[in-house]
Amino acid sequence: MKAWMLDAPGKPLALRDGPEPQPRHGAVLLRMEAVPLLSYTRAYLEGKLPYAFPPGPFSPGTNGIGRIEAVGEGVFGFRVGQRVAVNPYWRADEGVCEPEQVLIGLTGISAGSAPMLATFRHGTLRELAEFPASTIVGLDGLDAVPSRCLAALGKFSVPFGGLRRGQLAAGETVVVNGASGYFGSAAVLAALALGASRVVAMGRRAQALAPLVELGGGRVKSVVLTGDDAQDVVAIREAAGGGADLAFDMVGHATDSNATLAALRSLRRNGRLVLMGSMQVPLSIPYGEMLLNNWALIGNFMYTRADYLALVSLVASGQLALDGVEVTAYPFTQLEAAIDRAGSAQGLQCTVVSNEGERSWG
Structure with missing residues (x-):
């Protein structure tokens, strides 16, 4: 499978071949279909932002829409073939006052989050991407909406x-x-x-x-x-x-x-x-x-899992229409052009790299 890789901040992105990963315990493997880009993606890649990076080389990319390719042991609520949204905000599920937290594919948040970044260091800009099941949100009832449009959920x-x-x-x-x-x-x-x-x-x-x-x-x-x-x-x-x-x-x-x-x-x-x-x-x-x-x-920082589920419910019920967002989609292989476009987007515009309906990036 192919993946966009960043060796270190300031280095050029590279599209590389790699082995197909297998989901670990408590994780799912997704075949990515659409990935929205943040407006500051270029500045991030160049190391101009004060972010704690995952250990390189790694695949950047935060939110995204994909279909479950495989389910790891200890995952009970998701099924192969199900379309889901990736939520990059991963918090350690531990009974402590201040659990460690990261944004997968982007940065560490808490002081002790480096081990979490190393455990799931790859983001969504990959053909096959592995994530903790706790960061995945089911999109049942939204089959009629193209993945490139659903990618606006991250916005x-x-x-x-x-x-x-x-x-x-x-x-x-x-x-x-x-x-x-x-x-x-x-x-x-x-x-x-x-x-x-x-x-x-x-x-x-x-x-x-x-x-x-x-x-x-x-x-x-x-x-x-x-x-x-x-x-x-x-x-x-x-x-x-x-x-x-x-x-x-x-x-x-x-x-x-x-x-x-x-x-x-x-x-x-x-x-x-x-x-x-x-x-x-x-x-x-x-x-x-x-x-x-x-x-x-x-x-307030980010959102809770309950917030994301409520958001999906509003979209599924028609109370929140995503068609108000102007989505510009690029093929995965044209990531550099997509990053430039994302940097100039304004307001309700959203830039997405899409592999929807395709099985290969080649």
Whole structure:
């Protein structure tokens, strides 16, 4: 079988032949059909991000859609031939306060996660890929949806986990900061699927926000940020109909905290702010305002297994339509072109490398 391999950060990717793996105890072997690419894949491969890499050589790639080729001993709920989604967020299933955790095919998360990275060091950019059964999610009931479209589940899983952590309830108003970004745009659609009565999409590019308003069917309002804090708060609160119940911050690599604080100040009394972005500067919290307004500040990393199952159920029921995402698919052999495309994608765009319906990469 063939696999894309990275010897070390900064080295070129290479498509190589290798032996077909066999699933170990508690693991499954997948024949990959579609793999979405993160927008920062190129920077990651070049070693420009402060990530803890798996020992090389390894296959990168996080999320993906595949079919089970073989099931290891100790796996009871999956079957050969079943189509599944790969969830790269692997946490050690141990009765300790802070279990080790990694993102398979990407990076270690906790301080002692190096052994986990070494145990399952390969990600999804392989013809045959082995994963712990606990990271696999069944996709029964979605047979009519092409795998390249289902690959967009990885775009929704992160914000979906944050919205559920923020206890979004049907009928509430949600503000999404970073709505023009890769995950922020998906957060807008996920909030609608979870029953939000109104979603305010915040961003700096009106053109990127326009499709969200169109897809919202009257429930999405956009606010183009000006950088004037007081003016932006007024605009957000007006779009929210007087204030929001939940603010969701998915801003990427921000060098100032103005937009995040504007989202906070758009909240009604007893509102909640969920932080899931990657801001590069400290966030100065207005202590007195937090107290007087009973605001809750929630930091959230990724999602739970229950979140992913709920996400799949919403898609299967038709409550969350993936066709709002513009998927650009490349053959596996054209990975380099796909990485370049992923780096320029905006908003609801998603870049996928696909082997759907094929048995060989050659």
